[in-house]
Amino acid sequence: xxxxxxLTKVFAKGTVNERLAIDKLTLNVPQGQFVSIIxxxxxxxxxxxxxxxxxxxxxxxxxxxxxxxxxxxxEYKRSRRIGRVFQDPLKGTAFDMTIxxxxxxxxxxxxxxxxxxxxxxxxxxxxxxELSQLNLGLENRLKHKVGLLSGGQRQALTLxxxxxxxxxxxxxxxxxxxxxxxxxxxxxxxxxxxVEEANLTTxxxxxxxxxxxxxxxxxxxxxxxxxxxxxxxxxxxxxxxADLIRLxxxxxxxxxxxxxxxxx
Numbered sequence: 001x002x003x004x005x006x007l008t009k010v011f012a013k014g015t016v017n018e019r020l021a022i023d024k025l026t027l028n029v030p031q032g033q034f035v036s037i038i039x040x041x042x043x044x045x046x047x048x049x050x051x052x053x054x055x056x057x058x059x060x061x062x063x064x065x066x067x068x069x070x071x072x073x074x075e076y077k078r079s080r081r082i083g084r085v086f087q088d089p090l091k092g093t094a095f096d097m098t099i100x101x102x103x104x105x106x107x108x109x110x111x112x113x114x115x116x117x118x119x120x121x122x123x124x125x126x127x128x129x130e131l132s133q134l135n136l137g138l139e140n141r142l143k144h145k146v147g148l149l150s151g152g153q154r155q156a157l158t159l160x161x162x163x164x165x166x167x168x169x170x171x172x173x174x175x176x177x178x179x180x181x182x183x184x185x186x187x188x189x190x191x192x193x194x195v196e197e198a199n200l201t202t203x204x205x206x207x208x209x210x211x212x213x214x215x216x217x218x219x220x221x222x223x224x225x226x227x228x229x230x231x232x233x234x235x236x237x238x239x240x241x242a243d244l245i246r247l248x249x250x251x252x253x254x255x256x257x258x259x260x261x262x263x264x
Contacts, residue, residue, distance in 0.1 A: 001201040002029040002052070002169055007061035009044075009051055009225075021047045023225035024061070032199040034216030036206055038244070044225040045205040049171045052203070054078040066168045080109050083162030085155070087174040092158030095147035099138060099157065102146055103127045106161035130160060134190065152183025156190055163194060170195065172204040176211075188215065209241045221248060 009022040022044050029035055037045050050056045052063055054075035063071045070078055085092055093102050100119045107123070119127075124142065131139040134156045138149075146154060155175060162170060172191065176184035192215055195202050206212050212219050218232035221244065228251040231239065239247075 001031040001033075001066055002027070002203075003062075003064040004028070004052070005062045005064075007048075007051060007063065008059045009047060009056060010059050013059075021225050022051060022058075025226060027220070027227065029201055029203070031201055033218060034195055034200075034202045034204070035218045035220060036204045036212035036216050037220050037222060038206060038209055038212045039222035039228075043222040045222055046173055047225075048222070049084070049173050049203065049205060052169070053082055053084055053171060080165070081168045082171060083165070083167040083169070084171040085158050085162050085173065085175040087177045089151045089154040089158065089178060092161065093146045093154060096145060098143050098145055099131070099149075100124060100127055100142040102157065102161060103130075103164065106164045109165045130164065131157075134160065150183070151179050152186060155179060155183070155187050159187065159190060159194065163198060163200065166198075168201065170200050170202040172202065172206075174205050174207060177207065191215070209244050213239055213241070213244070219244075221251075223248070223251075 004025060004027040007022055007025045008020075011017075011019045011021055025044075025048065037048070039045050047056065051058050054070070054073060054077075058071060061071070062069060065078075065081060070081075094105070097105075100123070104119050104123060127142060128139040131142075136153055136156055138153065138157065146157065149157065159175070175191070176187050179187060188211065191204075194200070195216075202216065204212075204215065213236065217236070218230070219236055219239075220227050220230045222228065229247055
Protein backbone atom coordinates (compact mmCIF):
# COMPACT_ATOMS: atom_id res chain seq x y z
CA UNK A 1 0.00 0.00 0.00
CA UNK A 2 2.82 2.41 0.89
CA UNK A 3 6.29 2.33 -0.64
CA UNK A 4 8.88 4.94 0.34
CA UNK A 5 12.26 4.90 -1.40
CA UNK A 6 15.37 6.93 -0.48
CA LEU A 7 13.27 9.75 0.98
CA THR A 8 15.36 12.75 2.06
CA LYS A 9 14.54 16.07 3.68
CA VAL A 10 16.97 18.85 4.64
CA PHE A 11 15.80 21.93 6.55
CA ALA A 12 17.49 25.35 6.22
CA LYS A 13 19.67 24.03 3.42
CA GLY A 14 22.82 26.07 2.76
CA THR A 15 22.64 27.95 6.08
CA VAL A 16 24.39 27.53 9.42
CA ASN A 17 21.16 25.94 10.69
CA GLU A 18 21.11 23.22 8.03
CA ARG A 19 19.71 19.97 9.41
CA LEU A 20 19.25 16.59 7.76
CA ALA A 21 15.84 15.50 9.07
CA ILE A 22 15.19 12.42 6.91
CA ASP A 23 18.18 10.56 5.49
CA LYS A 24 17.50 8.35 2.42
CA LEU A 25 14.75 6.51 4.27
CA THR A 26 13.16 3.44 2.67
CA LEU A 27 10.01 1.79 4.01
CA ASN A 28 7.45 -0.64 2.57
CA VAL A 29 4.09 -1.13 4.31
CA PRO A 30 1.68 -3.82 3.05
CA GLN A 31 -2.08 -3.31 2.86
CA GLY A 32 -3.72 -3.43 6.28
CA GLN A 33 -0.53 -3.33 8.34
CA PHE A 34 -0.47 -1.20 11.51
CA VAL A 35 3.02 0.21 12.13
CA SER A 36 4.02 2.05 15.32
CA ILE A 37 6.96 4.47 15.07
CA ILE A 38 9.11 5.42 18.04
CA UNK A 39 12.33 7.37 18.52
CA UNK A 40 14.01 10.23 20.35
CA UNK A 41 13.01 13.86 20.02
CA UNK A 42 14.21 15.07 16.63
CA UNK A 43 14.49 11.54 15.23
CA UNK A 44 12.34 12.51 12.23
CA UNK A 45 9.09 10.75 13.13
CA UNK A 46 6.65 13.62 12.57
CA UNK A 47 8.71 14.89 9.63
CA UNK A 48 8.23 11.50 7.96
CA UNK A 49 4.44 11.81 8.34
CA UNK A 50 4.60 15.38 7.02
CA UNK A 51 6.46 14.19 3.92
CA UNK A 52 3.98 11.37 3.32
CA UNK A 53 1.00 13.72 3.71
CA UNK A 54 2.56 16.40 1.51
CA UNK A 55 2.82 19.04 4.23
CA UNK A 56 6.52 19.25 3.40
CA UNK A 57 7.99 18.64 -0.07
CA UNK A 58 10.80 16.08 -0.13
CA UNK A 59 14.26 16.93 -1.47
CA UNK A 60 14.66 13.53 -3.10
CA UNK A 61 13.20 10.04 -3.09
CA UNK A 62 9.74 8.70 -3.88
CA UNK A 63 6.42 8.13 -2.11
CA UNK A 64 4.15 5.56 -3.75
CA UNK A 65 0.63 5.06 -2.37
CA UNK A 66 -1.54 2.25 -3.75
CA UNK A 67 0.73 1.99 -6.81
CA UNK A 68 0.47 5.72 -7.57
CA UNK A 69 3.45 8.08 -7.34
CA UNK A 70 2.33 10.96 -5.08
CA UNK A 71 5.81 12.41 -4.48
CA UNK A 72 5.02 15.69 -6.22
CA UNK A 73 1.30 15.76 -5.43
CA UNK A 74 -0.08 18.70 -3.42
CA GLU A 75 -1.19 18.13 0.16
CA TYR A 76 -4.89 18.84 -0.50
CA LYS A 77 -4.94 16.18 -3.22
CA ARG A 78 -3.22 13.62 -1.02
CA SER A 79 -5.73 14.32 1.76
CA ARG A 80 -8.40 12.60 -0.33
CA ARG A 81 -6.54 9.33 0.14
CA ILE A 82 -4.75 9.97 3.44
CA GLY A 83 -6.50 10.45 6.80
CA ARG A 84 -4.57 12.12 9.61
CA VAL A 85 -5.03 12.73 13.32
CA PHE A 86 -2.72 15.18 15.11
CA GLN A 87 -1.54 15.41 18.72
CA ASP A 88 -3.59 18.55 19.37
CA PRO A 89 -7.35 17.75 19.43
CA LEU A 90 -7.98 21.34 18.24
CA LYS A 91 -6.28 20.71 14.88
CA GLY A 92 -8.59 18.12 13.36
CA THR A 93 -11.93 19.91 13.67
CA ALA A 94 -13.59 23.28 13.14
CA PHE A 95 -14.49 24.32 16.70
CA ASP A 96 -17.19 26.86 15.73
CA MET A 97 -19.10 24.37 13.57
CA THR A 98 -21.45 21.66 14.78
CA ILE A 99 -20.57 17.98 14.98
CA UNK A 100 -22.69 17.19 11.92
CA UNK A 101 -21.14 20.04 9.94
CA UNK A 102 -17.66 18.74 10.72
CA UNK A 103 -18.67 15.25 9.63
CA UNK A 104 -20.20 16.65 6.44
CA UNK A 105 -16.86 18.30 5.63
CA UNK A 106 -15.08 14.99 6.21
CA UNK A 107 -17.21 12.99 3.79
CA UNK A 108 -17.15 15.74 1.15
CA UNK A 109 -13.42 15.30 0.44
CA UNK A 110 -14.02 12.75 -2.28
CA UNK A 111 -17.18 14.34 -3.70
CA UNK A 112 -17.35 16.75 -6.64
CA UNK A 113 -17.99 20.38 -5.77
CA UNK A 114 -21.56 21.57 -6.15
CA UNK A 115 -24.48 23.29 -4.49
CA UNK A 116 -26.57 21.22 -2.11
CA UNK A 117 -27.86 21.17 1.44
CA UNK A 118 -25.00 20.92 3.90
CA UNK A 119 -26.49 17.97 5.82
CA UNK A 120 -29.29 15.86 4.39
CA UNK A 121 -31.56 13.60 6.45
CA UNK A 122 -29.73 10.63 4.97
CA UNK A 123 -26.39 12.10 6.08
CA UNK A 124 -27.78 12.79 9.54
CA UNK A 125 -28.86 9.17 9.98
CA UNK A 126 -25.48 7.98 8.72
CA UNK A 127 -23.64 10.27 11.14
CA UNK A 128 -25.73 9.04 14.07
CA UNK A 129 -24.94 5.43 13.16
CA GLU A 130 -21.20 6.09 12.92
CA LEU A 131 -21.04 8.22 16.08
CA SER A 132 -22.90 5.59 18.12
CA GLN A 133 -19.91 3.28 17.65
CA LEU A 134 -17.79 5.68 19.70
CA ASN A 135 -19.95 5.03 22.79
CA LEU A 136 -19.68 8.69 23.83
CA GLY A 137 -23.28 9.80 23.26
CA LEU A 138 -22.23 12.16 20.45
CA GLU A 139 -24.96 10.77 18.19
CA ASN A 140 -27.41 12.74 20.35
CA ARG A 141 -25.43 15.99 20.04
CA LEU A 142 -25.24 16.52 16.27
CA LYS A 143 -26.31 20.17 16.56
CA HIS A 144 -23.77 20.97 19.28
CA LYS A 145 -20.67 22.93 18.40
CA VAL A 146 -17.42 20.96 18.53
CA GLY A 147 -15.85 23.63 20.75
CA LEU A 148 -18.09 22.38 23.58
CA LEU A 149 -16.58 18.88 23.54
CA SER A 150 -13.85 17.60 25.85
CA GLY A 151 -10.40 16.81 24.46
CA GLY A 152 -11.11 13.08 24.43
CA GLN A 153 -14.49 13.50 22.71
CA ARG A 154 -12.96 15.81 20.14
CA GLN A 155 -10.11 13.44 19.37
CA ALA A 156 -12.56 10.55 18.97
CA LEU A 157 -14.55 12.69 16.52
CA THR A 158 -11.34 13.60 14.66
CA LEU A 159 -10.43 9.93 14.37
CA UNK A 160 -13.86 9.14 12.95
CA UNK A 161 -13.60 12.06 10.50
CA UNK A 162 -10.21 10.80 9.32
CA UNK A 163 -11.62 7.46 8.19
CA UNK A 164 -15.12 8.45 6.95
CA UNK A 165 -13.90 9.04 3.40
CA UNK A 166 -12.31 5.56 3.41
CA UNK A 167 -8.67 6.59 2.92
CA UNK A 168 -5.91 4.29 1.70
CA UNK A 169 -3.68 5.32 4.59
CA UNK A 170 -4.17 6.61 8.15
CA UNK A 171 -1.48 8.72 9.85
CA UNK A 172 -1.60 9.12 13.64
CA UNK A 173 0.83 11.68 15.04
CA UNK A 174 1.01 11.15 18.82
CA UNK A 175 -2.77 11.37 18.82
CA UNK A 176 -3.14 10.55 22.54
CA UNK A 177 -0.23 12.61 23.92
CA UNK A 178 -2.36 15.65 24.87
CA UNK A 179 -5.11 13.64 26.59
CA UNK A 180 -5.59 12.57 30.19
CA UNK A 181 -4.87 8.85 30.88
CA UNK A 182 -8.52 7.79 30.80
CA UNK A 183 -9.27 9.58 27.53
CA UNK A 184 -6.01 8.32 26.02
CA UNK A 185 -6.89 4.72 26.85
CA UNK A 186 -10.33 5.15 25.27
CA UNK A 187 -8.82 6.61 22.07
CA UNK A 188 -6.24 3.81 21.86
CA UNK A 189 -8.95 1.14 22.20
CA UNK A 190 -11.06 2.96 19.63
CA UNK A 191 -8.09 3.26 17.26
CA UNK A 192 -7.31 -0.43 17.51
CA UNK A 193 -10.91 -1.43 16.79
CA UNK A 194 -11.44 0.99 13.88
CA VAL A 195 -8.17 0.07 12.17
CA GLU A 196 -8.77 -3.66 12.56
CA GLU A 197 -12.38 -3.55 11.33
CA ALA A 198 -11.47 -1.43 8.28
CA ASN A 199 -8.23 -3.34 7.60
CA LEU A 200 -6.70 0.12 7.32
CA THR A 201 -3.01 0.65 6.59
CA THR A 202 -1.79 2.79 9.49
CA UNK A 203 1.36 4.57 10.69
CA UNK A 204 1.27 5.72 14.32
CA UNK A 205 3.94 7.91 15.88
CA UNK A 206 4.12 7.53 19.64
CA UNK A 207 6.47 8.30 22.53
CA UNK A 208 4.91 5.54 24.59
CA UNK A 209 7.09 2.48 24.07
CA UNK A 210 4.64 0.14 25.78
CA UNK A 211 1.89 1.39 23.49
CA UNK A 212 4.19 0.91 20.49
CA UNK A 213 4.55 -2.79 21.29
CA UNK A 214 0.91 -3.44 22.19
CA UNK A 215 -0.72 -1.85 19.15
CA UNK A 216 -0.50 -3.10 15.59
CA UNK A 217 1.81 -5.78 14.25
CA UNK A 218 5.07 -3.94 13.52
CA UNK A 219 7.30 -1.45 15.35
CA UNK A 220 10.08 0.66 13.86
CA UNK A 221 12.50 2.92 15.72
CA UNK A 222 13.97 6.02 14.12
CA UNK A 223 17.09 7.99 14.97
CA UNK A 224 18.69 10.88 13.08
CA UNK A 225 16.29 10.52 10.16
CA UNK A 226 16.87 6.81 9.65
CA UNK A 227 15.18 3.56 10.66
CA UNK A 228 17.57 1.91 13.12
CA UNK A 229 15.52 -1.24 13.58
CA UNK A 230 12.30 -2.78 12.34
CA UNK A 231 10.59 -5.62 14.17
CA UNK A 232 7.36 -7.56 13.67
CA UNK A 233 5.73 -10.96 14.17
CA UNK A 234 6.90 -13.40 16.83
CA UNK A 235 10.12 -11.48 17.42
CA UNK A 236 8.13 -8.34 18.30
CA UNK A 237 5.72 -10.22 20.58
CA UNK A 238 8.64 -11.28 22.79
CA UNK A 239 9.98 -7.74 23.29
CA UNK A 240 9.45 -5.48 26.28
CA UNK A 241 10.34 -1.83 26.88
CA ALA A 242 13.74 -2.79 28.33
CA ASP A 243 14.48 -4.76 25.16
CA LEU A 244 13.75 -1.72 22.99
CA ILE A 245 16.14 0.41 25.01
CA ARG A 246 18.82 -2.29 24.76
CA LEU A 247 18.33 -2.69 21.00
CA UNK A 248 18.67 1.03 20.50
CA UNK A 249 21.93 1.09 22.45
CA UNK A 250 23.27 -1.83 20.40
CA UNK A 251 22.37 -0.19 17.07
CA UNK A 252 23.50 3.34 17.89
CA UNK A 253 26.32 2.72 20.35
CA UNK A 254 24.78 5.10 22.87
CA UNK A 255 22.09 5.19 25.53
CA UNK A 256 18.55 6.18 24.57
CA UNK A 257 17.69 9.78 25.45
CA UNK A 258 14.42 8.98 27.16
CA UNK A 259 13.55 12.38 28.64
CA UNK A 260 10.32 12.39 26.65
CA UNK A 261 10.19 8.71 25.68
CA UNK A 262 7.43 7.50 27.97
CA UNK A 263 8.14 4.02 29.29
CA UNK A 264 4.63 3.11 30.36
